[in-house]
Amino acid sequence: MRLRVVAAAAVLLGACSSHPVGPxxxxxxxxxxxxxxxxxxxxxxxxxxxxxxxxxDHGGFGPYLSVLVSDQEEALAGAxxxxxxxxxxxxxxxxxxxxxxxxxxxxxxxxxxxxTALRRGQLAGLRDVASPLVDDSAALKRFVEDHG
Amino acid sequence: xxxxLQVTLGILTAIGGFVDIGDLVxxxxxxxxxRMNLAWVVLVGVIGIVVYAEMAxxxxxxxxxxxxxxxxxxxxxxxxxxxxxxxxxxxxLTLTAEIAGVAIAISLVASVxxxxxxxxxxxxxxxxxWRMPFEWMERVFGLAGLxxxxxxxxxxxxxxxxxxxxxxxxxxxVPAGESPFSYAYFGIALFGAAMTPYEVFFFSSGxxxxxxxxxxxxxxxxxxxxxxxxxxxxxxxxxxxxxxxxAPRGVSVDDLAQVALPVAVVVGxxxxxxxxxxxxxxxxxxxxxxxxxxxxxxxxxLGWQWGKYVRPREASRFHLVVVLAILGATLFALSGVxxxxxxxxxxxxxxxxxxxxxxxxxxxxxxxxxxxxxxNGRLLNAIGFVYLVVLVVVSAATxxxxxxxxxxx
Numbered sequence: 001m002r003l004r005v006v007a008a009a010a011v012l013l014g015a016c017s018s019h020p021v022g023p024x025x026x027x028x029x030x031x032x033x034x035x036x037x038x039x040x041x042x043x044x045x046x047x048x049x050x051x052x053x054x055x056x057d058h059g060g061f062g063p064y065l066s067v068l069v070s071d072q073e074e075a076l077a078g079a080x081x082x083x084x085x086x087x088x089x090x091x092x093x094x095x096x097x098x099x100x101x102x103x104x105x106x107x108x109x110x111x112x113x114x115x116t117a118l119r120r121g122q123l124a125g126l127r128d129v130a131s132p133l134v135d136d137s138a139a140l141k142r143f144v145e146d147h148g
Numbered sequence: 149x150x151x152x153l154q155v156t157l158g159i160l161t162a163i164g165g166f167v168d169i170g171d172l173v174x175x176x177x178x179x180x181x182x183r184m185n186l187a188w189v190v191l192v193g194v195i196g197i198v199v200y201a202e203m204a205x206x207x208x209x210x211x212x213x214x215x216x217x218x219x220x221x222x223x224x225x226x227x228x229x230x231x232x233x234x235x236x237x238x239x240x241l242t243l244t245a246e247i248a249g250v251a252i253a254i255s256l257v258a259s260v261x262x263x264x265x266x267x268x269x270x271x272x273x274x275x276x277x278w279r280m281p282f283e284w285m286e287r288v289f290g291l292a293g294l295x296x297x298x299x300x301x302x303x304x305x306x307x308x309x310x311x312x313x314x315x316x317x318x319x320x321x322v323p324a325g326e327s328p329f330s331y332a333y334f335g336i337a338l339f340g341a342a343m344t345p346y347e348v349f350f351f352s353s354g355x356x357x358x359x360x361x362x363x364x365x366x367x368x369x370x371x372x373x374x375x376x377x378x379x380x381x382x383x384x385x386x387x388x389x390x391x392x393x394x395a396p397r398g399v400s401v402d403d404l405a406q407v408a409l410p411v412a413v414v415v416g417x418x419x420x421x422x423x424x425x426x427x428x429x430x431x432x433x434x435x436x437x438x439x440x441x442x443x444x445x446x447x448x449x450l451g452w453q454w455g456k457y458v459r460p461r462e463a464s465r466f467h468l469v470v471v472l473a474i475l476g477a478t479l480f481a482l483s484g485v486x487x488x489x490x491x492x493x494x495x496x497x498x499x500x501x502x503x504x505x506x507x508x509x510x511x512x513x514x515x516x517x518x519x520x521x522x523x524n525g526r527l528l529n530a531i532g533f534v535y536l537v538v539l540v541v542v543s544a545a546t547x548x549x550x551x552x553x554x555x556x557x
Contacts, residue, residue, distance in 0.1 A: 039398075040400070043399045043400045043402070046397040047406055050393070050394075050399065050413050051413075054413040054416075058416035058417050059416075061417055061420045062259075063256065063257055064256045064408070064412065064420060064424065066259050067255060067256050067405055068406070068409065075403075141398070148325075
């Protein structure tokens, strides 16, 4: 009886956990995971853009923006690592994975630049520092549209 | 005049104290992802909590005994135990989320990782429960929670087309790209956040702590009928600000810092300061309530001496449960669990356990042995019964939806 309860709880927890890591056996499954990753990356990139705009317009609140951007940097890096750990099923998957990895890498670099500027207290001009994220966001959104 | 002041203060406290981490996260997530399409759930949830909190407060004022004690007496030890175990577990998850919320709120100002602040926050919560008088505790954090009204200012400053905002809320649909299952899952999360069980247990135990009598029934009604709906308005403002600022940019809410972002962008530094104070007060106040609720529920079920007005030596077991609950929740938060996920699961599981909490209240509020001539009227019973059916349906749907949607992801 106790074993059944433990097994049921394990199944429930497994079923509810998001971002499952594991092999994608078909291109469709791999593509779906890529789209989910890209959507999550869009959210992080746009959060950082909003934070930069707020910081630039209002003189911001350094510590808050710093934590917010750091969290998004961590989330973006985590999404990239998680996606890299998924094995591509075929060559089409390899190309798709490379395309997304490049977009994520570029976004991560630019988010890190915003975080660094914030750590240095450079709130004025933050919007400029974050400006490359416009293209990163557009690329990720395009990826979602093309493969979603 | 003194009475009017007391009622006004009670209402303001109820408004400020209405929002906790569950409301903060669920409303911001729903607004960013489903825009205003789930606003109706907040309305349904607020009516539900108003109906049942009024009953719980009335039961406590008339019988001068808290709901949990009466549940055990009226429904028997077995039914009471099921209720206790479910409520305690959910309350524990909520306490974990609230303590993590306090740490995150401080970390947003101090720029230190919230994990380092968790032990300090656990100790602070315990110290305030131990030292601060009940009335002060309720008032200080309830009133400071009013700072969350800055979300209303944010919505007003964005200057939306009010007609289309209202239309969006009044004609709900499943947005493109979302499944009906995810829509239902988030609806349940919002409903659970509005009707969290600890709210009624704390409300009724608080009424006993403050020695409410039949003469305080007007205060009960004012708190519940005015304070709670206005608190619900804060929830809607939170949802609307995420809908207006975050959703158009494709931002989904995954951490507490993002909840404050619309205010930071639209209102600026002063607004951000207000929202951080509000988040701190809301989570700290709710951590106090859930910490105390742990002690209340166990002590009332087992018939121990309980309460903040009783000398600690005489209510030692009550205080021990409170300390252990805070310690356990702090350790659980320190284990590295995602506070937002804990919050989500606590409110969704709350929804699954709602009938266990609210059915006994409906039964006792209709029992003349406890209530004398203050039993429910027909209209209240009709509304209460309809809600009970809704609660059962929601409860049955929660776990399947959790599995189908993989926890709403």
